[in-house]
Amino acid sequence: MSHLLRAYDRLLTAFGPQRWWPGDSPFEIAVGAVLVQNTAWRNVERAIANLRDAGVMEPRALYALPPEELAELIRPAGYFQVKARRLRNLLKFVVEEYDGSLDAMFRTDVATLREQLLSIHGIGPETADAILLYAGGLPTFVVDTYTHRVSARHGWVGYDADYHEIKDHFESGLPADAPLYNEYHALLVRVGKDFCRRSAPKCDACPLADLLPEGGIVMPT
């Protein structure tokens, strides 16, 4: 069994299924993917609640909203001016290219859709992959700061590994299975939050402790 599957097994046993992504519809998940950029999920929940309460959690309705009103509704998510623009860029794309239908959007082949999403100003690799995996159910691995930190500290990749290097490491070491990618990423975030903070690793109590390389946690050079 590979180190990736062994780690997955430890995490799932320790934490159980994480039930990601929190969100009712694929659209709400896509919105959340933009709002959560470098932000605590708690703050995003408020913003999403505001959009729901305003009755605009739908592509056309949200796109029809005046930009200043959109910004105000998502204020609790932080970076609200930038995110309002990024969200509108995504909405414009969905409305104009796919008639406002995420179902239609996800009918596009994955590689093409990923390129299209990446071409949207404000949608980077993690946001694109989160939309593909969590909103579209497509088997593409999502890499975030926790994925990078946990992987590097275990010596699975170097600290200098870029996004695609880390993504490839997981995708080539695991079967291409969306539910697996979904759960794995959520578990990495969980273990990251609980045990693998940037400046406070608690490796002794971590469920992955016995998988650390000789000499323990690998620190950046």
Place this chain on the structure above:
DNA sequence: TGCCAGGCCGGGT
């Protein structure tokens, strides 16, 4: 109270 959170972009070397 400062540090950090499920990034991404633009400008400077």
Place this chain on the structure above:
DNA sequence: ACCCGGCATGGC
């Protein structure tokens, strides 16, 4: 090709 600052709210 890097490195860095800006963007902003809220929790511990």
